[in-house]
Amino acid sequence: MAEISAKDVMSLRNRTGLSMMACKAALAEAGGDADKAEEILRKQLKGKMESRTDRAAGEGRVEVIVGQAAAAIVEVRAETDFTAKNDGFVSMVSAVAKLALSAPPGPVASSPEITAEVDKVRITTGENCSFARGYRIAGAAGSCFGRYVHHDGKTGVLLHATGDIPQDVLTQVCMHIVAADPRPKGVSVNDIPADVVEKERKFRIEQAIESGKPKEIAEKMVEGGMRKFYEEIALLEQPFVMDQTKRIKDLIGPGGTIVSYHRYQVGEQV
Secondary structure, three states: OOOOOHHHHHHHHHHHOOOHHHHHHHHHHOOOOHHHHHHHHHHHOOOOOOOOOOOOOOEEEEEEEEOOOEEEEEEEEEOOHHHHOOHHHHHHHHHHHHHHOOOOOEEOOOOHHHHHHHHHHHHHHOOOOEEEEEEEEEOOOOEEEEEEEOOOOOEEEEEEEEEOOOHHHHHHHHHHHHHOOOOOOEOOHHHOOHHHHHHHHHHHHHHHHHOOOOHHHHHHHHHHHHHHHHHHHEHHHOEEOOEEEEEHHHHHOOOEEEEEEEEEEOOOOO
């Protein structure tokens, strides 16, 4: 039998929002495999977790910065919320974001300059602060960017778009991405990752078969449900959280296009 550590149990609890005992039992049944354990829990609850599976653990801060023709998002972690809210830590994360804005496009690696900024706070606080991740986007002609960081600094969104989209609309879409439940998994239906689609389809087929339906009928039933699933997690198809009568694509309008978005939440597993 695989040894189940308290750290593994806590990690699964943070992913699912379920009790420590339930998570430990699922991990034991799954032989220590966290993904299998999450599936076990989901089946036990018929797909209804007590809270969203994108819950995250850890302390730190997210920052988003928009420049002339580029933008960047970063996450820096700390051990305690006290440090993460400290003015020195907040200023340091802002400085790290500015450095990320000068990095090459794509994922941002921790440079000596970024490390030096983080080290200043690490030394003064005695905490193991660290640069977690970052991403820089270089905008082409006609690009525009939206940004939003939640008031607690723990979740932020960088949105890359093109076309004639008002800045307040870009901000509202970013706020939607932070608050939407279920969390969007792609800009359009075609952008949803194949592994997400396959995982959902497999789960729905298993549930239908367990309810007594023949496999052929179960598969047909599932295809209808999958169409609704695509619409629920594709950003453009989601009802706007501030006005459920509108979809995100209605906000953007025919003159604009969402190219990509990056949503960071402190401590989430990526």
